Amino acid sequence: MIKPFRCFVLTALYLLMLSAATAPTGKTKRGFEALAVFNYFEAKDLFYDALKRDSLGAAYGLSIIYARNDNPFYQPDSAFRFINIAGRNLSSSYPPDSLKYQELGLTPNRVGDQLRHVDSLFFEFAQDANTLETWNNFLKDHRTEPFAKTALELRNNLAYRAAVEAGMASDFVNFIETYPDAAQLAEAKSNYEAALYSEATAIGNVGSFSTFIANYPSSPYIVDAENQIFKYFDAKNDPNELLQFIRQFTQNRNVNEAWRKIYLLEIKQFDPRAIAAFTLKYSDYPFLEELQNDFSFAVTRFYPVKVGDRYGFIDEAGAMRIEPKYDWVEPFIENISLVGLDNRVAFLKKDGKLITGFTYDDGFSFREGFAVVERDGKYGLINRFGEEIIPAAYEELGEMSEGLIYLERDGLLGYANETGELVIDFQFEAATDFKNGLAVVGREGRQGFIDRNGEPISDFRWDWIEPLPENGVAARARANKMFGLINRLGNAVLDTLYEQIGEFHEGFALAAQDGAYGFIDERGRLVTESKYTYSSKALTESYFNNGYAKVFQDEKVGLIDSTGRKVLPAMFEDIRSKGLDRFAAKKKGKWGFVDATNKVWVDFKYEEAAAFEDSVAIVKMKGRFFLIDWKEKGLSDKYLQLDRVGNLIYGGDTTLALISKKGEPITPFIYAEIKVIDDKVVALILPSGYADYFDRSRGSYLWKHND
Numbered sequence: 001m002i003k004p005f006r007c008f009v010l011t012a013l014y015l016l017m018l019s020a021a022t023a024p025t026g027k028t029k030r031g032f033e034a035l036a037v038f039n040y041f042e043a044k045d046l047f048y049d050a051l052k053r054d055s056l057g058a059a060y061g062l063s064i065i066y067a068r069n070d071n072p073f074y075q076p077d078s079a080f081r082f083i084n085i086a087g088r089n090l091s092s093s094y095p096p097d098s099l100k101y102q103e104l105g106l107t108p109n110r111v112g113d114q115l116r117h118v119d120s121l122f123f124e125f126a127q128d129a130n131t132l133e134t135w136n137n138f139l140k141d142h143r144t145e146p147f148a149k150t151a152l153e154l155r156n157n158l159a160y161r162a163a164v165e166a167g168m169a170s171d172f173v174n175f176i177e178t179y180p181d182a183a184q185l186a187e188a189k190s191n192y193e194a195a196l197y198s199e200a201t202a203i204g205n206v207g208s209f210s211t212f213i214a215n216y217p218s219s220p221y222i223v224d225a226e227n228q229i230f231k232y233f234d235a236k237n238d239p240n241e242l243l244q245f246i247r248q249f250t251q252n253r254n255v256n257e258a259w260r261k262i263y264l265l266e267i268k269q270f271d272p273r274a275i276a277a278f279t280l281k282y283s284d285y286p287f288l289e290e291l292q293n294d295f296s297f298a299v300t301r302f303y304p305v306k307v308g309d310r311y312g313f314i315d316e317a318g319a320m321r322i323e324p325k326y327d328w329v330e331p332f333i334e335n336i337s338l339v340g341l342d343n344r345v346a347f348l349k350k351d352g353k354l355i356t357g358f359t360y361d362d363g364f365s366f367r368e369g370f371a372v373v374e375r376d377g378k379y380g381l382i383n384r385f386g387e388e389i390i391p392a393a394y395e396e397l398g399e400m401s402e403g404l405i406y407l408e409r410d411g412l413l414g415y416a417n418e419t420g421e422l423v424i425d426f427q428f429e430a431a432t433d434f435k436n437g438l439a440v441v442g443r444e445g446r447q448g449f450i451d452r453n454g455e456p457i458s459d460f461r462w463d464w465i466e467p468l469p470e471n472g473v474a475a476r477a478r479a480n481k482m483f484g485l486i487n488r489l490g491n492a493v494l495d496t497l498y499e500q501i502g503e504f505h506e507g508f509a510l511a512a513q514d515g516a517y518g519f520i521d522e523r524g525r526l527v528t529e530s531k532y533t534y535s536s537k538a539l540t541e542s543y544f545n546n547g548y549a550k551v552f553q554d555e556k557v558g559l560i561d562s563t564g565r566k567v568l569p570a571m572f573e574d575i576r577s578k579g580l581d582r583f584a585a586k587k588k589g590k591w592g593f594v595d596a597t598n599k600v601w602v603d604f605k606y607e608e609a610a611a612f613e614d615s616v617a618i619v620k621m622k623g624r625f626f627l628i629d630w631k632e633k634g635l636s637d638k639y640l641q642l643d644r645v646g647n648l649i650y651g652g653d654t655t656l657a658l659i660s661k662k663g664e665p666i667t668p669f670i671y672a673e674i675k676v677i678d679d680k681v682v683a684l685i686l687p688s689g690y691a692d693y694f695d696r697s698r699g700s701y702l703w704k705h706n707d
Contacts, residue, residue, distance in 0.1 A: 025050045028057040032104050035061060040071040057106055059085035060114065067118050076121040080141070083115050116144040123147040132158055156182040163188065169195040190220075197221035206232050210249075223253065230254035237403060237418050239265050243282075259286055264369045264383060264418070270334040272298040297335050297350035303681060304329045304337075305703055306690050313337070313350075314693070316680070318702045322352045331677075334366040336384065347371065347386060355386035370400040370418070381405060381420065389420040401433035404452060413441070415454070424454035435467045438488060449490050458490030469504060473522035476501050476509075483511075485524045494524025500534070506544040508562065510534075517542070519549065519564070528564035548577045559583065567596050578611040582630070591619070602632050610644070616661050618642050618649070625651060627663045636663025646676040648696060655687070658694060667694065 031046035044065055050058040059082040065071065067079035090108055101107070119142040126134040135155035142148060156179050163171040172192035176185060197219060201208045209225040216222070229252060233245035242258045242265075249255070262282065267274050275295045278285070285291060301316040305324065312324030313332075326339040329348075336355065337348045344358035347366075362374040366384070373380050373392055380392030381400070390397070396408035404415045404423070413431040415424035430442030438449045438457060447465045449457040458465075465477045465486065474485040474493050482496035502510035504522060511520045511530070517538060518530035532538065532551045542550055544562060551558050551570065558570030559577065568575060568583065576584040582601060585594050591609035593602035608620035616627050616635060625642030627635040627649070636642075636659060642651035649659045656674060658666040673685035677693070681702060684692040693702040 025054045025057075028054045028061065029104060031058065031061050035064065038070075040065055040068075040073060044073060056086050056089040057101060057104060059083070059089070060106055060111060063114055063118065067114070067121065076118060076125075079118045080122070083111065083118050086111050087115060112144075116147070119144045119147045123151060126151060127154070130154070130158065132162070153183070156184060160184040160188060164191065167195060169199055171195075193220055197225070201225065201228070204228075226252045226254060230258065234258070234261060234419065235421075237265060256286065260385065263287075263291075268368050270294075270298060270366075270369070293351060294335065300350070301678065301680065302332050302337075302350055303677060303683075303693055303703070304331065305693075306705070311339075314703050316695075316702070318693075321350070322348070330365070334369065334384070336366050336371070338363045338365065338371075345373075347382070355384065356382065360392070364399070368400045368403075370405070372397045372399065379407075381416075383418075389418070390416055398431065398433045401435065402437065402452070404434050404439075406431040406433070406439070415439070424450070432467050435470065436472070436488060438468050440465045440467055449486070449488075456490075457488075458486055462486075472504065474524070476503075485520075485522070494520070500539060502539055502543060506547070506562065508544050508549070510539060510542050512539075519544075528560065546578060550575050550577070568594065568598055576609070576611040578613050580612050582612045582617075584609040584611045584617065593617070601630075602628075613644065614647065614661055616649075618644070627659075627661075634663075635661070645674050645682065646679075648674070648676070648682060650674045658682070658684070658696075666699065 027046045027050035031043045031050060034040075034043035034046060043061060047058040047061040047065070051062075063079045063081075063083035063086060065073050065079075066075045066082065068074060090111060122138055122142055126138040132155065135151055135158065138151050139148065139155065142151070159175055159179055160182065163175040169192055172188050172195060175182070175188050176192065179185070182188070196216065197212065200212045200215070206229055209229050212219070213222055213225050219225075226249075229249060230245060233241045239262045242262050245252070246255050246258050259282075263278065263285070266278050266281075272295055275291065275298055279288075279291060279295075302313040302321060303316075304311055305314050305320075307324040309327075310324035311326045311329040312320060313322040313329065315321045326341050326348075328340045330338045332350060335350050337350075338345055339348045341358055345360050345363045346358045347355045347363065349355060356373075360373045360375050361377075364372040369384050370381050370389065373382055373388075375392040378392045379394050379397035380388055381390035381397060383389050390405075390407065394407045394409055395411075396406075396413070398406040400418070403418050406413050406415050409426050411429075412426040413428045414422055414426040415431070415434075417423050428441040428443055429445070430440075430447065432440040434452065437452060440447055441450050443460050446460040447462045448460040449465065449468075451457050462477045462479050463481075466475050468475045468488055474487045477484055477486045477492075477496075479496050481499075483498045483501040484492055484496040485494035485501070487493045498511045498513050500510070500512040500517075501520070507521055508519045508527065510517050511526070512534040513530065515534050516530050517532050517534040518526050518528040521527050531553070532542070533553055533555075535552065538552045542552060547562055548559050548567060549562075551560055553570035556570040557572045557575050558566060559568035559575050561567050568585070572585045572587055573589070574586040581596050582593050583595070584591055585604075586609075587604045590604040591606040592600060592604035593609070593612070594600050606619040606621055607623070608618075608625070610618045612630070616629055618625055619628055620626075620642075621638075624638035624640060626638045627642070629635060636651075639651040640653045641656065642649070642659075644650075649661065650656050650671075651659055652669045652671075655669045656671045657669040658674070660666055667684065670686065671684045671692075672687045675683040675685065677683050680695060680697050682694050682696060684694055686692065686705065690705040692704045694700070695702040
């Protein structure tokens with residue numbers, strides 16, 4: 001299109017004269033007749049001649065000529081000037097001469113239509129240019145709709161886009177102040193707050209966030225600023241750092257969370273001594289009532305019971321503490337139990353409150369304050385408050401150990417910390433829990449140690465490495481089918497000299513080579529002669545227990561002590577020892593008892609015999625079991641079954657009972673199974689599957705099921 005331009009044909013004096021004319025003239029009429037046959041030259045001349053007496057009709061006609069682009073006079077600026085002259089004279093011409101103008105086809109509506117048409121020409125120009133300047137110029141002079149409204153929207157949108165592209169807080173302030181009625185005002189204010197927060201805290205340290213909070217207390221980003229400060233102190237998982245945060249930022253909304261995090265970090269195993277120590281150390285802990293409850297629950301043992309078809313819990317006094325309402329329950333670990341209902345699981349505290357809903361398909365016991373959960377075949381991690389620290393989105397998860405847990409994604413494993421933050425990237429093919437500051441990981445089919453920072457501690461030349469044993473000096477490792485030992489620094493303390501190394505027991509392990517074995521210590525030193533006959537049976541049975549180890553020579557068994565000294569010669573078919581000076585020994589298919597001097601105390605006449613414990617031993621003769629004392633005195637009746645569970649003895653024929661060391665039944669012979677629950681209580685399982693509880697410290701029932 002031809003862009004409008006300003007035409008200075010009319011002088012200010014001439015326009016003043018025209019504004020006084022109010023009546024249509026013959027020239028005006030002839031001008032419209034010429035215009036009707038597109039005789040623009042004659043029409044233009046006639047309209048100009050008529051302007052002095054008829055500023056309404058003549059100006060309207062001239063506006064039409066200048067607004068049409070099918071003649072050489074096309075000038076939108078002039079069209080706009082003349083339609084405005086016509087508009088100003090409408091009030092003086094209507095109604096006095098309205099009939100005459102209506103004969104010419106000129107009405108107020110026509111004047112308005114022409115003004116909108118002229119405005120449309122300027123709108124098209126502004127739209128083509130699409131700059132703030134052209135839109136602002138348009139809006140100064142043109143007010144007809146829909147052009148004014150549309151122009152305002154386009155102008156504001158253009159200005160807002162410019163502010164967004166610049167992105168500074170000052171740009172949004174300028175937009176808000178310049179265009180207070182813009183539709184984007186709310187969004188602009190929101191972006192201003194975001195930009196202001198970003199600029200004010202660009203350094204990203206605690207000081208910048210603190211200053212922001214002080215300077216802009218009403219900002220919607222105060223919450224995030226406070227969270228960032230807390231995150232800085234929380235990142236190290238250090239109670240001292242969190243305590244510093246609490247002392248320094250008393251008004252921060254995360255103070256309570258910091259206290260709870262300190263509690264999680266300090267109370268790893270959730271035992272009463274740890275809780276008592278925590279109370280002394282943090283006397284201003286704000287949740288003392290919860291702490292007292294935790295202590296009370298930590299020192300109170302709970303046992304699952306089944307009533308009808310539902311499970312609940314009793315305490316150690318036999319009182320019902322949690323009413324039976326679950327399909328199944330597991331024992332409390334770290335004061336929390338996993339319970340099931342309608343094929344879903346949740347976690348339950350000893351106060352009977354659930355810390356999660358029944359939102360998981362499966363779950364695992366708490367360890368170090370965290371538990372693994374499963375949903376839709378994926379694994380996640382919750383803390384003792386039921387919060388998902390790691391979402392249930394991973395293919396595999398280990399257990400929290402020493403503040404780290406391995407997790408698998410897309411076939412690779414990495415490690416996250418107690419906040420769920422990935423601290424060792426997904427890069428390993430295999431991984432284990434951390435023990436003693438180290439974890440075993442696999443890469444390209446080989447294994448090695450890494451530390452808590454993910455740094456390799458050993459080379460990756462091993463086919464297999466066992467996790468470093470608790471308080472252990474060295475771990476077993478295998479390369480090219482041969483075994484050696486490596487220490488916590490990743491150094492080989494024993495080269496791969498052996499075909500097999502057994503598990504360490506009491507500081508010693510079997511080490512086999514060329515069909516013979518001896519015992520080595522954790523530094524790889526051979527502490528006995530390598531003269532014993534190696535076999536798979538020797539691997540599983542030849543280890544130290546209570547200071548003695550059974551050893552195999554050819555097809556005979558002997559006994560040595562931890563110095564390697566021979567205690568019993570290799571002349572027996574089997575030996576059983578519990579660390580006492582009376583050993584059960586088998587000879588010519590029969591069992592008897594000998595002492596450390598190989599003196600026979602009980603003749604070899606029993607079909608089975610267990611080592612002496614608590615001055616009594618279980619023996620079998622003629623297909624039935626009974627108890628004997630040191631003097632081989634029979635203490636009990638004879639049963640088809642007689643065995644130990646912990647330090648208890650139980651036995652019977654078709655059903656079982658607890659039996660004292662004197663051989664006397666303590667309970668009726670009505671049970672199908674006996675299970676040790678802890679050092680105080682055993683579960684006596686009835687044939688129906690229900691359980692009675694027996695308090696062995698008091699020698700009485702804790703709970704009896706009523707069928």
